[in-house]
Amino acid sequence: xxxxxxxxxxxxxxxxxxxxxxxxxxxxxxxxxxxxxxxxxxxxxxxxxxxxxxxxxxxxxxxxxxxxxxxxxxxxxxxxxxxxxxxxxxxxxxxxxxxxxxxxxxxxxxxxxxxxxxxxxxxxxxxxxxxxxxxxxxxxxxxxxxxxxxxxxxxxxxxxxxxxxxxxxxxxxxxxxxxxxxxxxxxxxxxxxxxxxxxxxxxxxxxxxxxxxxxxxxxxxxxxxxxxxxxxxxxxxxxxxxxxxxxxxxxxxxxxxxxxxxxxxxxxxxxxxxxxxxxxxxxxxxxxxxxxxxxxxxxxxxxxxxxxxxxxxxxxxxxxxxxxxxxxxxxxxxxxxxxxxxxxxxxx
Amino acid sequence: xxxxxxxxxxxxxxxxxxxxxxxxxxxxxxxxxxxxxxxxxxxxxxxxxxxxxxxxxxxxxxxxxxxxxxxxxxxxxxxxxxxxxxxxxxxxxxxxxxxxxxxxxxxxxxxxxxxxxxxxxxxxxxxxxxxxxxxxxxxxxxxxxxxxxxxxxxxxxxxxxxxxxxxxxxxxxxxxxxxxxxxxxxxxxxxxxxxxxxxxxxxxxxxxxxxxxxxxxxxxxxxxxxxxxxxxxxxxxxxxxxxxxxxxxxxxxxxxxxxxxxxxxxxxxxxxxxxxxxxxxxxxxxxxxxxxxxxxxxxxxxxxxxxxxxxxxxxxxxxxxxxxxxxxxxxxxxxxxxxxxxxxxxxx
Numbered sequence: 001x002x003x004x005x006x007x008x009x010x011x012x013x014x015x016x017x018x019x020x021x022x023x024x025x026x027x028x029x030x031x032x033x034x035x036x037x038x039x040x041x042x043x044x045x046x047x048x049x050x051x052x053x054x055x056x057x058x059x060x061x062x063x064x065x066x067x068x069x070x071x072x073x074x075x076x077x078x079x080x081x082x083x084x085x086x087x088x089x090x091x092x093x094x095x096x097x098x099x100x101x102x103x104x105x106x107x108x109x110x111x112x113x114x115x116x117x118x119x120x121x122x123x124x125x126x127x128x129x130x131x132x133x134x135x136x137x138x139x140x141x142x143x144x145x146x147x148x149x150x151x152x153x154x155x156x157x158x159x160x161x162x163x164x165x166x167x168x169x170x171x172x173x174x175x176x177x178x179x180x181x182x183x184x185x186x187x188x189x190x191x192x193x194x195x196x197x198x199x200x201x202x203x204x205x206x207x208x209x210x211x212x213x214x215x216x217x218x219x220x221x222x223x224x225x226x227x228x229x230x231x232x233x234x235x236x237x238x239x240x241x242x243x244x245x246x247x248x249x250x251x252x253x254x255x256x257x258x259x260x261x262x263x264x265x266x267x268x269x270x271x272x273x274x275x276x277x278x279x280x281x282x283x284x285x286x287x288x289x290x291x292x293x294x295x296x297x298x299x300x301x302x303x304x305x306x307x308x309x310x311x312x313x314x315x316x317x318x319x320x321x322x323x324x325x326x327x328x329x330x331x332x333x334x335x336x337x338x339x340x341x342x343x344x345x346x347x348x
Numbered sequence: 349x350x351x352x353x354x355x356x357x358x359x360x361x362x363x364x365x366x367x368x369x370x371x372x373x374x375x376x377x378x379x380x381x382x383x384x385x386x387x388x389x390x391x392x393x394x395x396x397x398x399x400x401x402x403x404x405x406x407x408x409x410x411x412x413x414x415x416x417x418x419x420x421x422x423x424x425x426x427x428x429x430x431x432x433x434x435x436x437x438x439x440x441x442x443x444x445x446x447x448x449x450x451x452x453x454x455x456x457x458x459x460x461x462x463x464x465x466x467x468x469x470x471x472x473x474x475x476x477x478x479x480x481x482x483x484x485x486x487x488x489x490x491x492x493x494x495x496x497x498x499x500x501x502x503x504x505x506x507x508x509x510x511x512x513x514x515x516x517x518x519x520x521x522x523x524x525x526x527x528x529x530x531x532x533x534x535x536x537x538x539x540x541x542x543x544x545x546x547x548x549x550x551x552x553x554x555x556x557x558x559x560x561x562x563x564x565x566x567x568x569x570x571x572x573x574x575x576x577x578x579x580x581x582x583x584x585x586x587x588x589x590x591x592x593x594x595x596x597x598x599x600x601x602x603x604x605x606x607x608x609x610x611x612x613x614x615x616x617x618x619x620x621x622x623x624x625x626x627x628x629x630x631x632x633x634x635x636x637x638x639x640x641x642x643x644x645x646x647x648x649x650x651x652x653x654x655x656x657x658x659x660x661x662x663x664x665x666x667x668x669x670x671x672x673x674x675x676x677x678x679x680x681x682x683x684x685x686x687x688x689x690x691x692x693x694x695x696x
Contacts, residue, residue: 046405047404051396059392060451060483060484060503061452106410155450165393191357192354288350
């Protein structure tokens with residue numbers, strides 16, 4: 001009877017080893033001094049420095065069906081940034097400095113060069129966010145994902161001193177809402193995006209869209225912005241004057257802003273106060289998407305929100321301007337609950 | 349023109365909210381006193397207690413194509429334990445106490461009751477391992493996974509005092525290798541398992557296997573053993589007398605045992621020293637799998653290995669016996685490199 005081996009079953013241990021060989025230098029380039037050991041241990045080791053009362057903040061996320069755009073364009077070196085950004089932007093909002101990151105990558109067939117592209121994207125985004133890539137799993141799941149397709153999930157851990165933890169308790173009526181621009185769609189709402197762009201509009205991935213000045217594929221695959229480099233210096237400099245941060249992730253404005261507010265407070269946002277990137281207007285037009293749905297599904301051009309003491313807004317704005325950072329003053333904290341969006345932009 | 353919404357695109361936010369309602373009590377039941385906040389924050393918060401020199405140890409893993417067995421049997425309340433076990437067993441081997449866990453669950457279509465089954469399994473395994481389930485992502489990726497199918501990945505973080513970190517430096521010639529029984533196949537090698545059981549043997553999932561006294565599906569879906577409850581008390585009681593731990597995970601004996609050994613040392617393992625569970629012999633027979641391949645792919649009945657100072661073996665054995673724990677003395681650390689397996693069991 002013919003002998004059966006693990007390799008015959010579609011799992012190629014040699015390809016796995018080749019992947020590790022290709023990625024190990026990217027991975028090591030992310031190491032902070034606190035990282036102990038090297039690739040290949042059972043766990044990733046990180047020596048936590050001295051804190052009075054350290055609060056570890058952790059988050060996990062994937063990039064959803066944005067992956068389908070990477071498959072369509074056969075471009076795999078940007079999706080890693082999406083995985084990192086979705087996680088580090090989440091832990092940032094309570095004031096955490098990202099410390100380390102791990103990725104889970106499940107592939108239909110392990111192609112070392114493709115894995116290397118993906119992980120290089122992860123590693124570069126980790127470096128840009130100041131966190132070490134100290135672990136990961138690459139699983140070859142034959143018969144599970146199509147050849148050339150994969151899923152990726154990320155996991156980030158950060159730390160903040162308990163006294164510096166940003167909670168909704170600081171937010172008060174009159175606080176000013178400042179928006180930081182997104183880089184595009186980020187990694188939310190892609191099931192709807194794909195339905196509009198490919199099912200209704202029948203665009204090909206390489207279709208040039210004159211309003212965008214690029215192909216639709218390039219626009220959609222633009223990696224999610226990493227906010228730590230902008231926000232951590234603000235948090236350190238302005239401390240308690242920053243009353244809240246909001247990552248505009250799945251659920252958009254309506255579901256995320258309330259997560260940073262205490263009961264009894266809401267916000268009024270004026271959608272005319274920022275330039276909505278063209279892709280959002282196009283998606284709204286192509287899909288005839290109601291404004292409320294736009295704001296519940298997409299970031300609409302604002303990927304991170306700061307809620308700031310009104311007496312500190314000028315100083316904070318000056319700091320951002322001096323640092324070359326774009327920002328928009330988009331609203332106020334008000335009595336009441338929920339998120340009201342006024343203004344003509346994104347109007348149905 | 350017809351309006352398009354996120355829900356029309358196959359993402360059901362209401363089903364997501366219903367899932368959260370169904371799982372929140374399981375999730376809360378895992379909370380340790382160090383957990384701050386509640387479900388629904390951007391990140392999971394964990395207040396680390398006082399340590400002199402805390403080393404955080406983290407790991408990520410999935411359960412591979414064992415998922416296909418859960419789909420086949422339409423049984424989803426055990427796979428969560430597999431996800432937890434694969435991660436906590438990894439971080440345990442360097443002495444870490446698991447603190448918290450996050451899960452990433454990607455589904456084709458969000459069925460709240462199915463998500464609740466999966467997460468209940470995760471939560472129960474977290475409780476049994478002493479770690480809090482402080483975060484998670486459930487992503488509905490329409491057109492990505494088939495309806496009823498999903499992928500799951502886990503992330504665990506633990507902590508150990510630097511002076512108690514278990515490294516290969518402690519291991520020396522003459523150390524005794526002790527094996528703790530596995531609960532079955534655990535979560536490795538399922539691509540080969542499925543090929544043997546379903547492609548070659550043409551078994552149905554509910555086929556009763558007389559040698560096993562159960563159906564093949566029940567045998568294959570047996571959840572991965574969680575080792576923290578057995579190993580953490582040992583680590584605390586025996587301290588530096590435990591020179592190493594090895595999680596027999598992907599890569600089996602040959603690739604995992606060397607991860608715990610310093611250069612220049614190897615082990616000799618006698619495969620006659622433990623009772624190999626019947627499933628491994630059957631797989632070997634059905635697939636005509638060479639012994640070396642069995643030991644490189646499966647745990648073959650030993651899921652966790654302790655490398656122990658030879659002067660402490662009797663005391664440690666007594667402790668295990670008194671605690672009602674099964675164990676086998678299966679080998680020795682020797683000069684040289686690599687893993688040699690002797691004995692008649694699993695012989696080709």
